[in-house]
Amino acid sequence: MVSLEDSHTGSNRFPLGRNYYTTSSVSSSKIHRHSGRSMRTIRSSIFQDDNNSCSFAGSAPRVSGxxxxxxxxxxxxxxxxxxxxxxxxxxxxxxxxxxxxxxxxxxxxxxxxxxxxxxxxxxxxxxxxxxxxxxxxxxxxxxxxxxxxxxxxxxxxxxxxxxxxxxxxxxxxxxxxxxxxxxxxxxxxxxxxxxxxxxxxxxxxxxxxxxxxxxxxxxxxxxxxxxxxxxxxxxxxxxxxxxxxxxxxxxxxxxxxxxxxxxxxxxxxxxxxxxxxxxxxxxxxxxxxxxxxxxxxxxxxxxxxxxxxxxxxxxxxxxxxxxxxxxxxxxxxxxAGAVKPLVTLVAEQGTGLAEKAMVILSSLAAIEEGKDAIVEEGGIAALVEAIEDGSVKGKEFAVLTLLQLCADSVRNRGLLVREGGIPPLVALSQTGSVRAKHKAETLLGYLRESRQEASSSSP
Structure with a gap:
Protein backbone atom coordinates (compact mmCIF):
# COMPACT_ATOMS: atom_id res chain seq x y z
CA MET A 1 0.00 0.00 0.00
CA VAL A 2 1.41 3.40 -0.91
CA SER A 3 0.83 6.44 1.24
CA LEU A 4 1.26 9.99 0.11
CA GLU A 5 4.19 10.20 2.47
CA ASP A 6 5.99 7.83 0.12
CA SER A 7 5.23 10.16 -2.73
CA HIS A 8 6.23 13.30 -0.81
CA THR A 9 9.68 12.77 0.65
CA GLY A 10 10.31 16.32 1.78
CA SER A 11 7.27 17.89 3.38
CA ASN A 12 7.30 21.08 1.30
CA ARG A 13 7.40 19.55 -2.13
CA PHE A 14 3.68 19.78 -2.91
CA PRO A 15 2.00 22.46 -0.82
CA LEU A 16 -1.52 22.10 -2.18
CA GLY A 17 -3.71 25.09 -2.69
CA ARG A 18 -4.71 27.73 -5.16
CA ASN A 19 -1.13 28.76 -5.86
CA TYR A 20 1.00 26.62 -8.11
CA TYR A 21 3.41 24.40 -6.22
CA THR A 22 7.07 25.38 -5.92
CA THR A 23 10.13 23.63 -4.55
CA SER A 24 13.81 24.29 -4.67
CA SER A 25 14.39 21.21 -6.80
CA VAL A 26 11.81 22.33 -9.31
CA SER A 27 12.63 26.00 -9.40
CA SER A 28 16.24 25.21 -10.18
CA SER A 29 15.24 22.99 -13.09
CA LYS A 30 14.42 24.50 -16.44
CA ILE A 31 11.35 22.79 -17.89
CA HIS A 32 10.83 22.62 -21.64
CA ARG A 33 8.11 20.81 -23.57
CA HIS A 34 9.58 18.80 -26.42
CA SER A 35 7.66 17.39 -29.34
CA GLY A 36 6.00 14.14 -28.35
CA ARG A 37 6.92 14.62 -24.71
CA SER A 38 4.30 15.93 -22.30
CA MET A 39 4.80 18.11 -19.25
CA ARG A 40 3.60 15.17 -17.17
CA THR A 41 6.47 13.07 -18.52
CA ILE A 42 8.97 15.84 -17.86
CA ARG A 43 7.74 16.42 -14.32
CA SER A 44 7.83 12.70 -13.61
CA SER A 45 11.46 12.62 -14.79
CA ILE A 46 12.39 15.58 -12.56
CA PHE A 47 11.00 13.87 -9.47
CA GLN A 48 12.07 10.36 -10.37
CA ASP A 49 15.06 10.38 -8.01
CA ASP A 50 12.97 11.73 -5.17
CA ASN A 51 10.23 9.17 -5.67
CA ASN A 52 12.27 6.09 -6.36
CA SER A 53 11.71 4.89 -2.83
CA CYS A 54 7.99 4.44 -3.50
CA SER A 55 6.92 0.84 -3.22
CA PHE A 56 3.81 -0.21 -5.10
CA ALA A 57 3.26 -3.51 -3.43
CA GLY A 58 -0.14 -4.90 -3.90
CA SER A 59 -0.52 -3.43 -7.35
CA ALA A 60 -3.48 -4.44 -9.42
CA PRO A 61 -3.19 -7.74 -11.28
CA ARG A 62 -2.22 -7.50 -14.91
CA VAL A 63 -5.22 -7.51 -17.18
CA SER A 64 -4.51 -9.47 -20.30
CA GLY A 65 -5.62 -8.57 -23.78
CA ALA A 336 -12.57 -8.80 -22.45
CA GLY A 337 -9.71 -6.31 -22.26
CA ALA A 338 -11.69 -3.16 -23.02
CA VAL A 339 -9.71 -0.94 -20.67
CA LYS A 340 -6.42 -0.97 -22.58
CA PRO A 341 -7.83 0.33 -25.91
CA LEU A 342 -10.00 2.82 -24.02
CA VAL A 343 -6.95 4.23 -22.26
CA THR A 344 -5.15 4.41 -25.61
CA LEU A 345 -8.06 6.32 -27.15
CA VAL A 346 -7.94 8.91 -24.37
CA ALA A 347 -4.77 10.26 -26.02
CA GLU A 348 -6.35 10.56 -29.49
CA GLN A 349 -7.36 14.19 -29.35
CA GLY A 350 -9.32 15.69 -32.23
CA THR A 351 -10.98 12.47 -33.38
CA GLY A 352 -14.03 12.66 -31.13
CA LEU A 353 -13.00 9.34 -29.59
CA ALA A 354 -11.15 10.54 -26.48
CA GLU A 355 -14.18 11.99 -24.70
CA LYS A 356 -16.29 8.93 -25.48
CA ALA A 357 -13.55 6.61 -24.20
CA MET A 358 -13.35 8.59 -20.95
CA VAL A 359 -17.09 8.34 -20.39
CA ILE A 360 -16.87 4.54 -20.62
CA LEU A 361 -13.83 4.51 -18.33
CA SER A 362 -15.90 6.50 -15.83
CA SER A 363 -18.55 3.81 -16.04
CA LEU A 364 -16.05 0.96 -15.59
CA ALA A 365 -14.43 2.77 -12.65
CA ALA A 366 -17.64 2.16 -10.72
CA ILE A 367 -16.55 -1.45 -10.08
CA GLU A 368 -13.37 -2.59 -8.35
CA GLU A 369 -12.19 -4.69 -11.30
CA GLY A 370 -12.53 -1.64 -13.51
CA LYS A 371 -10.56 0.60 -11.16
CA ASP A 372 -7.74 -1.93 -10.92
CA ALA A 373 -7.59 -2.39 -14.70
CA ILE A 374 -7.57 1.36 -15.41
CA VAL A 375 -4.67 1.89 -13.02
CA GLU A 376 -2.79 -1.15 -14.32
CA GLU A 377 -3.10 0.00 -17.94
CA GLY A 378 -1.69 3.45 -17.22
CA GLY A 379 -5.03 5.19 -17.05
CA ILE A 380 -3.99 7.72 -14.40
CA ALA A 381 -1.17 9.03 -16.60
CA ALA A 382 -3.45 9.23 -19.64
CA LEU A 383 -6.13 11.09 -17.68
CA VAL A 384 -3.56 13.58 -16.37
CA GLU A 385 -2.55 14.21 -19.98
CA ALA A 386 -6.21 14.77 -20.86
CA ILE A 387 -6.52 17.38 -18.10
CA GLU A 388 -3.50 19.16 -19.55
CA ASP A 389 -4.27 18.96 -23.25
CA GLY A 390 -7.86 17.77 -23.69
CA SER A 391 -11.01 19.58 -24.73
CA VAL A 392 -13.22 21.37 -22.20
CA LYS A 393 -15.50 18.33 -21.95
CA GLY A 394 -12.52 16.00 -21.96
CA LYS A 395 -11.06 17.76 -18.93
CA GLU A 396 -14.38 17.30 -17.10
CA PHE A 397 -14.55 13.59 -17.90
CA ALA A 398 -10.89 13.09 -17.00
CA VAL A 399 -11.13 14.72 -13.56
CA LEU A 400 -14.37 12.88 -12.84
CA THR A 401 -12.75 9.53 -13.61
CA LEU A 402 -9.69 10.40 -11.51
CA LEU A 403 -12.00 11.36 -8.66
CA GLN A 404 -13.63 7.93 -8.85
CA LEU A 405 -10.24 6.21 -8.88
CA CYS A 406 -8.85 8.18 -5.95
CA ALA A 407 -11.83 8.83 -3.68
CA ASP A 408 -11.34 5.63 -1.66
CA SER A 409 -7.76 4.73 -2.56
CA VAL A 410 -4.71 6.26 -0.89
CA ARG A 411 -2.56 4.19 -3.24
CA ASN A 412 -4.15 5.75 -6.31
CA ARG A 413 -3.77 9.22 -4.83
CA GLY A 414 -0.06 8.54 -4.49
CA LEU A 415 0.11 7.40 -8.10
CA LEU A 416 -1.71 10.55 -9.20
CA VAL A 417 0.88 12.69 -7.43
CA ARG A 418 3.73 10.71 -8.97
CA GLU A 419 2.27 11.26 -12.43
CA GLY A 420 2.49 15.02 -11.94
CA GLY A 421 -1.24 15.44 -11.51
CA ILE A 422 -1.22 18.29 -8.99
CA PRO A 423 -0.24 21.22 -11.27
CA PRO A 424 -2.87 20.55 -13.95
CA LEU A 425 -5.49 19.95 -11.24
CA VAL A 426 -4.64 23.28 -9.62
CA ALA A 427 -4.83 24.97 -13.03
CA LEU A 428 -8.16 23.28 -13.75
CA SER A 429 -9.54 24.42 -10.38
CA GLN A 430 -8.80 27.98 -11.47
CA THR A 431 -9.65 28.03 -15.18
CA GLY A 432 -11.93 25.06 -15.92
CA SER A 433 -15.68 24.91 -16.34
CA VAL A 434 -17.84 25.20 -13.21
CA ARG A 435 -18.18 21.43 -12.95
CA ALA A 436 -14.50 20.80 -13.68
CA LYS A 437 -13.45 23.36 -11.04
CA HIS A 438 -15.63 21.70 -8.42
CA LYS A 439 -14.31 18.21 -9.18
CA ALA A 440 -10.70 19.40 -9.29
CA GLU A 441 -11.10 21.13 -5.92
CA THR A 442 -12.68 18.01 -4.44
CA LEU A 443 -9.84 15.82 -5.71
CA LEU A 444 -7.21 18.26 -4.44
CA GLY A 445 -8.97 18.13 -1.09
CA TYR A 446 -8.58 14.34 -1.01
CA LEU A 447 -4.88 14.69 -1.79
CA ARG A 448 -4.47 17.30 0.95
CA GLU A 449 -6.20 15.07 3.50
CA SER A 450 -3.98 12.09 2.61
CA ARG A 451 -0.86 14.22 2.91
CA GLN A 452 -1.92 15.54 6.30
CA GLU A 453 -2.68 12.01 7.51
CA ALA A 454 0.70 10.84 6.27
CA SER A 455 2.46 13.75 7.98
CA SER A 456 0.68 13.14 11.29
CA SER A 457 1.65 9.49 11.29
CA SER A 458 5.33 10.22 10.58
CA PRO A 459 7.75 9.79 13.51
Missing part, protein backbone atom coordinates in the same frame (compact mmCIF):
# COMPACT_ATOMS: atom_id res chain seq x y z
CA UNK A 66 -8.99 -9.33 -25.27
CA UNK A 67 -10.50 -12.52 -23.93
CA UNK A 68 -12.96 -14.09 -26.30
CA UNK A 69 -15.84 -15.87 -24.63
CA UNK A 70 -16.36 -18.25 -27.57
CA UNK A 71 -19.84 -19.10 -26.34
CA UNK A 72 -21.56 -22.06 -27.90
CA UNK A 73 -25.27 -21.84 -28.62
CA UNK A 74 -26.00 -24.26 -25.79
CA UNK A 75 -24.06 -22.15 -23.30
CA UNK A 76 -25.76 -19.00 -24.56
CA UNK A 77 -29.17 -20.62 -24.22
CA UNK A 78 -28.31 -21.71 -20.70
CA UNK A 79 -27.27 -18.16 -19.77
CA UNK A 80 -30.40 -16.72 -21.32
CA UNK A 81 -32.42 -19.26 -19.37
CA UNK A 82 -30.75 -18.12 -16.16
CA UNK A 83 -31.61 -14.55 -17.04
CA UNK A 84 -35.21 -15.51 -17.70
CA UNK A 85 -35.56 -17.04 -14.23
CA UNK A 86 -34.48 -13.71 -12.79
CA UNK A 87 -36.76 -11.64 -14.95
CA UNK A 88 -38.45 -10.09 -11.97
CA UNK A 89 -35.17 -9.02 -10.36
CA UNK A 90 -34.13 -5.49 -11.25
CA UNK A 91 -30.93 -5.24 -13.25
CA UNK A 92 -27.97 -3.97 -11.24
CA UNK A 93 -26.81 -0.67 -12.63
CA UNK A 94 -24.92 2.32 -11.41
CA UNK A 95 -27.27 4.99 -10.21
CA UNK A 96 -26.98 8.23 -12.16
CA UNK A 97 -25.79 11.18 -10.09
CA UNK A 98 -25.26 14.84 -10.70
CA UNK A 99 -21.63 13.99 -11.47
CA UNK A 100 -22.74 12.24 -14.63
CA UNK A 101 -25.22 14.82 -15.88
CA UNK A 102 -24.66 15.48 -19.57
CA UNK A 103 -22.12 12.65 -19.92
CA UNK A 104 -24.31 11.10 -22.58
CA UNK A 105 -23.90 14.24 -24.67
CA UNK A 106 -20.46 12.94 -25.56
CA UNK A 107 -22.29 10.45 -27.76
CA UNK A 108 -24.89 12.82 -29.16
CA UNK A 109 -23.37 12.97 -32.64
CA UNK A 110 -24.26 9.37 -33.40
CA UNK A 111 -25.98 7.69 -30.47
CA UNK A 112 -29.39 8.20 -32.03
CA UNK A 113 -28.38 5.28 -34.26
CA UNK A 114 -29.54 6.81 -37.51
CA UNK A 115 -30.83 4.36 -40.07
CA UNK A 116 -28.25 2.63 -42.28
CA UNK A 117 -25.51 4.51 -40.47
CA UNK A 118 -22.63 2.84 -42.28
CA UNK A 119 -24.29 2.20 -45.61
CA UNK A 120 -24.49 4.41 -48.64
CA UNK A 121 -27.54 4.61 -50.85
CA UNK A 122 -25.61 4.87 -54.08
CA UNK A 123 -23.52 1.83 -53.20
CA UNK A 124 -26.62 -0.11 -52.24
CA UNK A 125 -28.37 0.81 -55.48
CA UNK A 126 -25.63 -0.80 -57.56
CA UNK A 127 -24.92 -3.86 -55.40
CA UNK A 128 -25.01 -6.65 -56.05
CA UNK A 129 -24.40 -6.15 -59.71
CA UNK A 130 -23.33 -8.48 -62.47
CA UNK A 131 -19.78 -7.14 -62.15
CA UNK A 132 -19.14 -7.47 -58.43
CA UNK A 133 -21.61 -9.93 -56.97
CA UNK A 134 -20.14 -13.36 -56.19
CA UNK A 135 -21.33 -16.04 -58.62
CA UNK A 136 -20.72 -19.66 -59.37
CA UNK A 137 -18.52 -20.37 -62.37
CA UNK A 138 -21.52 -21.69 -64.27
CA UNK A 139 -23.30 -18.36 -63.75
CA UNK A 140 -20.69 -16.20 -65.51
CA UNK A 141 -23.04 -15.14 -68.29
CA UNK A 142 -26.30 -15.33 -66.33
CA UNK A 143 -27.69 -12.06 -64.97
CA UNK A 144 -28.59 -12.09 -61.29
CA UNK A 145 -32.28 -12.87 -60.71
CA UNK A 146 -34.56 -10.11 -59.48
CA UNK A 147 -37.30 -10.84 -56.94
CA UNK A 148 -39.25 -7.71 -57.94
CA UNK A 149 -40.25 -6.14 -61.21
CA UNK A 150 -41.40 -2.59 -61.88
CA UNK A 151 -39.88 0.32 -59.98
CA UNK A 152 -37.76 -1.92 -57.73
CA UNK A 153 -36.00 -3.50 -60.68
CA UNK A 154 -32.32 -2.59 -60.62
CA UNK A 155 -32.42 -0.62 -63.85
CA UNK A 156 -35.16 1.66 -62.49
CA UNK A 157 -34.08 1.74 -58.85
CA UNK A 158 -35.08 5.20 -57.65
CA UNK A 159 -35.17 6.59 -54.13
CA UNK A 160 -37.37 9.44 -55.31
CA UNK A 161 -40.03 6.95 -56.40
CA UNK A 162 -39.76 5.05 -53.10
CA UNK A 163 -40.15 8.26 -51.12
CA UNK A 164 -43.29 9.18 -53.04
CA UNK A 165 -45.15 5.87 -52.80
CA UNK A 166 -47.53 5.21 -49.92
CA UNK A 167 -47.15 2.10 -47.74
CA UNK A 168 -50.46 0.78 -49.09
CA UNK A 169 -49.08 0.82 -52.63
CA UNK A 170 -45.83 -0.73 -51.45
CA UNK A 171 -47.51 -3.62 -49.67
CA UNK A 172 -47.60 -6.04 -52.66
CA UNK A 173 -43.95 -5.32 -53.41
CA UNK A 174 -42.93 -5.84 -49.78
CA UNK A 175 -44.77 -9.18 -49.77
CA UNK A 176 -42.86 -10.28 -52.88
CA UNK A 177 -39.56 -9.34 -51.20
CA UNK A 178 -40.47 -11.14 -47.98
CA UNK A 179 -41.51 -14.26 -49.91
CA UNK A 180 -38.28 -14.09 -51.91
CA UNK A 181 -36.26 -14.36 -48.70
CA UNK A 182 -37.29 -18.05 -48.71
CA UNK A 183 -35.93 -18.63 -52.22
CA UNK A 184 -33.34 -21.38 -52.70
CA UNK A 185 -31.32 -18.87 -54.73
CA UNK A 186 -28.79 -16.86 -52.70
CA UNK A 187 -28.89 -14.18 -55.39
CA UNK A 188 -32.64 -13.74 -55.05
CA UNK A 189 -32.44 -13.61 -51.25
CA UNK A 190 -29.60 -11.11 -51.48
CA UNK A 191 -31.56 -8.84 -53.81
CA UNK A 192 -34.70 -9.07 -51.67
CA UNK A 193 -32.79 -8.21 -48.50
CA UNK A 194 -31.15 -5.26 -50.27
CA UNK A 195 -34.52 -3.86 -51.30
CA UNK A 196 -36.02 -4.29 -47.85
CA UNK A 197 -32.94 -2.55 -46.47
CA UNK A 198 -33.55 0.42 -48.74
CA UNK A 199 -37.30 0.54 -48.15
CA UNK A 200 -36.71 0.68 -44.38
CA UNK A 201 -33.87 3.16 -44.60
CA UNK A 202 -35.61 6.50 -44.17
CA UNK A 203 -39.34 5.97 -43.72
CA UNK A 204 -40.90 5.02 -40.40
CA UNK A 205 -44.16 3.92 -42.04
CA UNK A 206 -42.24 1.50 -44.25
CA UNK A 207 -40.58 -0.01 -41.18
CA UNK A 208 -43.98 -0.66 -39.70
CA UNK A 209 -45.23 -2.23 -42.95
CA UNK A 210 -42.18 -4.47 -43.36
CA UNK A 211 -42.29 -5.57 -39.73
CA UNK A 212 -45.97 -6.45 -40.00
CA UNK A 213 -45.30 -8.36 -43.24
CA UNK A 214 -43.24 -11.00 -41.46
CA UNK A 215 -39.82 -9.99 -42.78
CA UNK A 216 -37.96 -10.26 -39.47
CA UNK A 217 -38.04 -14.07 -39.03
CA UNK A 218 -36.96 -14.49 -42.66
CA UNK A 219 -34.09 -11.98 -42.44
CA UNK A 220 -32.51 -13.48 -39.31
CA UNK A 221 -31.27 -16.74 -40.94
CA UNK A 222 -29.48 -14.63 -43.56
CA UNK A 223 -27.26 -13.22 -40.81
CA UNK A 224 -25.39 -16.55 -40.89
CA UNK A 225 -25.22 -16.67 -44.70
CA UNK A 226 -21.75 -17.35 -46.08
CA UNK A 227 -22.28 -14.74 -48.80
CA UNK A 228 -20.95 -11.46 -47.33
CA UNK A 229 -23.24 -9.17 -49.36
CA UNK A 230 -26.34 -11.09 -48.33
CA UNK A 231 -25.24 -10.94 -44.69
CA UNK A 232 -24.56 -7.22 -44.96
CA UNK A 233 -27.95 -6.43 -46.52
CA UNK A 234 -29.75 -8.56 -43.92
CA UNK A 235 -28.04 -7.03 -40.88
CA UNK A 236 -28.57 -3.52 -42.19
CA UNK A 237 -32.20 -4.19 -42.98
CA UNK A 238 -32.67 -5.36 -39.39
CA UNK A 239 -30.86 -2.27 -38.11
CA UNK A 240 -33.22 -0.04 -40.08
CA UNK A 241 -36.27 -1.99 -38.95
CA UNK A 242 -35.15 -1.87 -35.30
CA UNK A 243 -35.59 1.89 -35.23
CA UNK A 244 -39.33 1.24 -34.87
CA UNK A 245 -40.11 0.33 -31.26
CA UNK A 246 -42.50 -2.53 -32.03
CA UNK A 247 -39.92 -4.07 -34.36
CA UNK A 248 -37.38 -4.14 -31.51
CA UNK A 249 -39.65 -6.62 -29.75
CA UNK A 250 -40.16 -8.66 -32.94
CA UNK A 251 -36.41 -8.83 -33.59
CA UNK A 252 -35.57 -9.81 -30.02
CA UNK A 253 -38.32 -12.39 -29.70
CA UNK A 254 -37.29 -13.98 -33.00
CA UNK A 255 -33.86 -14.75 -31.50
CA UNK A 256 -31.81 -12.24 -33.48
CA UNK A 257 -29.34 -11.32 -30.75
CA UNK A 258 -27.16 -14.41 -31.08
CA UNK A 259 -27.04 -14.04 -34.86
CA UNK A 260 -26.20 -10.33 -34.63
CA UNK A 261 -23.29 -11.26 -32.36
CA UNK A 262 -22.23 -13.79 -35.01
CA UNK A 263 -22.14 -10.98 -37.61
CA UNK A 264 -20.18 -8.84 -35.19
CA UNK A 265 -17.55 -11.60 -35.11
CA UNK A 266 -17.49 -12.69 -38.76
CA UNK A 267 -18.89 -9.97 -41.01
CA UNK A 268 -17.35 -7.38 -43.29
CA UNK A 269 -16.32 -4.05 -41.79
CA UNK A 270 -19.70 -2.54 -42.69
CA UNK A 271 -21.59 -5.59 -41.42
CA UNK A 272 -19.78 -5.44 -38.08
CA UNK A 273 -20.51 -1.74 -37.73
CA UNK A 274 -24.18 -2.19 -38.51
CA UNK A 275 -24.44 -5.22 -36.23
CA UNK A 276 -23.03 -3.06 -33.42
CA UNK A 277 -25.60 -0.37 -34.22
CA UNK A 278 -28.42 -2.92 -34.33
CA UNK A 279 -27.39 -4.23 -30.90
CA UNK A 280 -27.27 -0.65 -29.65
CA UNK A 281 -30.79 -0.10 -30.93
CA UNK A 282 -32.00 -3.24 -29.15
CA UNK A 283 -30.11 -2.23 -25.98
CA UNK A 284 -32.30 0.85 -25.73
CA UNK A 285 -34.79 -1.63 -24.25
CA UNK A 286 -33.45 -2.03 -20.71
CA UNK A 287 -34.12 -5.76 -20.34
CA UNK A 288 -32.18 -6.53 -23.52
CA UNK A 289 -28.86 -5.35 -22.08
CA UNK A 290 -28.36 -8.49 -20.01
CA UNK A 291 -29.28 -10.77 -22.91
CA UNK A 292 -26.90 -9.01 -25.30
CA UNK A 293 -24.06 -9.32 -22.80
CA UNK A 294 -24.86 -12.97 -22.06
CA UNK A 295 -24.81 -13.75 -25.78
CA UNK A 296 -21.15 -12.75 -25.97
CA UNK A 297 -21.40 -9.32 -27.62
CA UNK A 298 -18.77 -7.63 -25.46
CA UNK A 299 -15.57 -9.37 -26.74
CA UNK A 300 -16.27 -8.72 -30.46
CA UNK A 301 -17.19 -5.11 -29.61
CA UNK A 302 -13.79 -4.77 -27.94
CA UNK A 303 -12.21 -6.32 -31.04
CA UNK A 304 -13.99 -3.73 -33.20
CA UNK A 305 -12.70 -1.06 -30.85
CA UNK A 306 -9.17 -2.36 -31.38
CA UNK A 307 -9.20 -3.08 -35.10
CA UNK A 308 -12.08 -1.16 -36.64
CA UNK A 309 -12.12 2.00 -38.69
CA UNK A 310 -12.86 5.32 -37.02
CA UNK A 311 -16.54 4.72 -37.80
CA UNK A 312 -16.34 1.20 -36.37
CA UNK A 313 -14.62 2.42 -33.21
CA UNK A 314 -17.33 5.01 -32.67
CA UNK A 315 -20.05 2.39 -33.15
CA UNK A 316 -18.28 0.07 -30.71
CA UNK A 317 -17.86 2.86 -28.16
CA UNK A 318 -21.50 3.83 -28.32
CA UNK A 319 -22.74 0.27 -27.93
CA UNK A 320 -20.33 -0.45 -25.07
CA UNK A 321 -21.45 2.76 -23.37
CA UNK A 322 -25.07 1.65 -23.48
CA UNK A 323 -24.39 -1.96 -22.48
CA UNK A 324 -22.07 -1.02 -19.61
CA UNK A 325 -24.81 0.76 -17.70
CA UNK A 326 -25.30 -2.56 -15.85
CA UNK A 327 -22.62 -4.14 -13.69
CA UNK A 328 -22.48 -7.63 -15.29
CA UNK A 329 -21.58 -6.03 -18.62
CA UNK A 330 -18.98 -3.82 -16.95
CA UNK A 331 -17.35 -6.97 -15.60
CA UNK A 332 -17.51 -8.57 -19.05
CA UNK A 333 -15.94 -5.50 -20.63
CA UNK A 334 -13.05 -5.50 -18.17
CA UNK A 335 -12.51 -9.25 -18.67
Missing amino acids: CVSENLTDSVVDMRLGELATRANKAAVSSSPTDDFLDLSQAFSDFSACSSDISGELQRLACLPSAENAPKNESDENTPEPEPCMGFLQRETFSTEIIESISPEDLQPTVKICVDSLQSPSVAVKRSAAAKLRLLAKNRADNRVLIGESGAVPSLIPLLRCSDPWTQEHAVTALLNLSLHEVNKVLITNAGAIKSLVYVLKTGTETSKQNAACALLSLALVEENKSSIGACGAIPPLVSLLLNGSTRGKKDALTTLYKLCSINPNKERAVS
